[in-house]
Amino acid sequence: MGPDTPLATATTTEAVAADAASRDEESAFDNSLTARHKRPGEGQDYDIGAGVSRPPALPYERQPGDPLYRPLRIYTVDPSVSRLEGSVATVNVPYEPLAPGPAGQLFAVDGVDGQLGLRYRPTDLEDRKVLMTDGYPPSPSDPRFHHQMVYAVCSNVYSTFKTALGRNLCWGFGDGKTPARLVLRAHYQRVQNAHYENGGTWGELRFGYFPASDKPTNRTMPGGYVFTCLSHDIIVHEVTHALLDGLRSHFIVPTNADVVAFHEGFADLVAIFQHFSYAEVVLAAIRRCKGSLQHASLLTELAGQFGHTTGRNGSLRSAVEQDTGHPVRYQDSLEAHQLGSVLVNAVFDAFVQVYQRRIERYVRLATGGSGLLPPGELSHDLQTILAERASKLASQFLSICIRAIDYCPPTGITFGDYLRAMVTADYDLVPDDRCDFRGALIDAFWRRDIYPRGAQHLSEDELLWERPGADLPPVPGLDFAALRFRGDPANAADLNELHRQACMLGRYITRPGRLEAFGLVANGDARLDGDTVSHPCIESIRTARRVGPSGQIVFDLVAEIIQKRHVRASAEAPAFTCYGGATVILGPTGEIRYVVLKNVASAGKLQRRRDFFKTPCGQKYWHLSGRQWQPREGIFAMVHRGE
Numbered sequence: 001m002g003p004d005t006p007l008a009t010a011t012t013t014e015a016v017a018a019d020a021a022s023r024d025e026e027s028a029f030d031n032s033l034t035a036r037h038k039r040p041g042e043g044q045d046y047d048i049g050a051g052v053s054r055p056p057a058l059p060y061e062r063q064p065g066d067p068l069y070r071p072l073r074i075y076t077v078d079p080s081v082s083r084l085e086g087s088v089a090t091v092n093v094p095y096e097p098l099a100p101g102p103a104g105q106l107f108a109v110d111g112v113d114g115q116l117g118l119r120y121r122p123t124d125l126e127d128r129k130v131l132m133t134d135g136y137p138p139s140p141s142d143p144r145f146h147h148q149m150v151y152a153v154c155s156n157v158y159s160t161f162k163t164a165l166g167r168n169l170c171w172g173f174g175d176g177k178t179p180a181r182l183v184l185r186a187h188y189q190r191v192q193n194a195h196y197e198n199g200g201t202w203g204e205l206r207f208g209y210f211p212a213s214d215k216p217t218n219r220t221m222p223g224g225y226v227f228t229c230l231s232h233d234i235i236v237h238e239v240t241h242a243l244l245d246g247l248r249s250h251f252i253v254p255t256n257a258d259v260v261a262f263h264e265g266f267a268d269l270v271a272i273f274q275h276f277s278y279a280e281v282v283l284a285a286i287r288r289c290k291g292s293l294q295h296a297s298l299l300t301e302l303a304g305q306f307g308h309t310t311g312r313n314g315s316l317r318s319a320v321e322q323d324t325g326h327p328v329r330y331q332d333s334l335e336a337h338q339l340g341s342v343l344v345n346a347v348f349d350a351f352v353q354v355y356q357r358r359i360e361r362y363v364r365l366a367t368g369g370s371g372l373l374p375p376g377e378l379s380h381d382l383q384t385i386l387a388e389r390a391s392k393l394a395s396q397f398l399s400i401c402i403r404a405i406d407y408c409p410p411t412g413i414t415f416g417d418y419l420r421a422m423v424t425a426d427y428d429l430v431p432d433d434r435c436d437f438r439g440a441l442i443d444a445f446w447r448r449d450i451y452p453r454g455a456q457h458l459s460e461d462e463l464l465w466e467r468p469g470a471d472l473p474p475v476p477g478l479d480f481a482a483l484r485f486r487g488d489p490a491n492a493a494d495l496n497e498l499h500r501q502a503c504m505l506g507r508y509i510t511r512p513g514r515l516e517a518f519g520l521v522a523n524g525d526a527r528l529d530g531d532t533v534s535h536p537c538i539e540s541i542r543t544a545r546r547v548g549p550s551g552q553i554v555f556d557l558v559a560e561i562i563q564k565r566h567v568r569a570s571a572e573a574p575a576f577t578c579y580g581g582a583t584v585i586l587g588p589t590g591e592i593r594y595v596v597l598k599n600v601a602s603a604g605k606l607q608r609r610r611d612f613f614k615t616p617c618g619q620k621y622w623h624l625s626g627r628q629w630q631p632r633e634g635i636f637a638m639v640h641r642g643e
């Protein structure tokens with residue numbers, strides 16, 4: 001802590017600041033589905049999915065005179081970390097009026113303790129005295145602080161996603177009539193677990209609590225209660241599951257080992273990079289590790305208290321391998337979290353490479369050109385510069401990770417697909433990659449044996465998603481001039497407009513001769529070998545923001561198309577459903593910029609699925625119902641129980 005950094009300053013992450021600055025969002029969203037009529041081909045050639053017909057959950061629209069932020073105190077790691085290491089911070093959460101709970105537009109905290117069956121005193125963040133003290137003071141024994149913390153952390157993660165994608169996000173659940181809210185159950189049950197549950201019409205985050213082991217290996221009372229809702233990382237991880245589910249609804253269908261591991265790895269990545277948004281934590285960590293991020297355990301370890309109190313003798317997971325010289329290699333037989341960790345380690349490794357390149361000159365300046373740091377503490381100025389660089393870079397990496405989701409296939413994601421999505425998303429935003437972010441990513445994935453299927457070389461141009469051929473003209477009705485927005489091009493005008501956009505695309509892709517280009521097939525196609533397919537379904541259509549060739553901001557459209565293939569049972573093998581389709585990215589004139597394909601009829605696909613059913617991972621997530629493979633219920637609870 002330096003003399004010029006006052007303790008009482010509230011942290012505003014860059015994402016929250018950008019979110020608060022976008023103020024011209026209207027709240028009056030026309031949700032009248034009654035006015036909607038069927039469009040040509042709808043229900044005959046193509047279907048419209050739930051993602052297009054659900055009213056979006058919209059954040060509060062700030063009114064003139066409203067404050068920008070609501071400062072609230074949180075634990076930046078968990079209650080077991082010392083305050084001297086920045087464990088308590090005041091964060092600025094985008095302002096919205098709150099009912100007791102707290103309950104806002106996107107999140108509602110449920111004050112019931114599911115184990116004890118009692119309702120705690122209401123948490124009223126609008127109370128005058130509470131407002132004067134930046135919320136309830138941090139305390140493991142005050143349930144009102146627990147409620148405040150889950151609300152504050154979830155709200156800030158939402159802002160991070162919103163800023164990275166340049167639009168409001170949708171939840172992956174809802175009743176189809178009213179905008180959905182994610183319910184946060186801070187005291188769900190006495191259980192060593194926390195998970196996201198999508199109930200179709202509703203969604204919840206469930207945080208368990210439990211007595212610590214007799215010999216916790218960090219600063220926790222033996223047998224004292226540990227609350228997962230007070231672990232910053234667990235909250236970020238769980239809300240990321242919910243946000244990712246809203247972005248890609250089919251990523252919870254475990255069609256290969258990477259799918260489940262991806263959900264886990266991605267949620268951990270967001271938690272790790274979010275650590276870097278707390279200035280005091282970063283500064284304390286940089287001071288301790290002398291600028292060498294691989295050794296900054298405060299930043300690289302996940303869910304410390306949880307791990308130390310459940311007999312692990314260490315944090316739950318880490319972004320850095322034990323032996324950085326010999327990274328853990330990708331193997332699809334690894335357990336979901338271990339496999340997810342390979343992804344986390346790869347991205348974090350790339351981050352560290354770029355960080356080192358960026359700080360070299362500061363270290364040289366500080367060491368008279370030698371680059372060799374003297375023994376003892378770094379100078380305060382150098383610590384501050386390194387901490388600032390690390391925070392800024394982490395926020396850029398997190399942004400790449402989130403934006404890449406728009407460039408992922410709609411189903412059956414593999415780590416190799418995600419690498420290609422990151423490379424393409426970043427290329428779209430920063431064609432001139434001076435710091436070689438993309439090179440560092442490719443390198444780190446290669447060192448862990450993660451190879452995209454279908455790519456011939458591990459070079460940037462080879463890994464960019466292909467652009468479609470010239471035979472695909474622009475999509476009529478989807479050029480920028482024809483789209484209707486609500487104030488900001490990040491939001492479609494209303495549900496009817498969204499429906500119109502989806503139908504224009506549905507019509508376009510089902511024109512004769514077009515199916516193949518979008519990974520789709522028609523019934524009767526010889527490659528189906530007698531199986532049947534469903535109509536292509538437009539699952540979602542959304543705007544995505546990028547920087548155009550001359551620095552201007554351009555809005556693209558991103559759509560997900562899904563097709564199901566009903567694979568028949570044979571004498572040797574049971575039946576199952578196979579998914580295919582495409583993510584389509586359209587430019588401002590309706591031109592098709594990228595098509596990311598997963599064809600239901602592609603060679604080897606059925607055999608890969610049948611092989612997968614036989615693996616321990618396949619057996620864990622699928623069961624036989626008669627002569628048909630069905631996914632098991634409650635996948636997130638199941639994955640997390642394995643921890």
Ligand SMILES: [Zn+2]
Binds near residue numbers: 237241267639
């Ligand atoms: Zn998880």
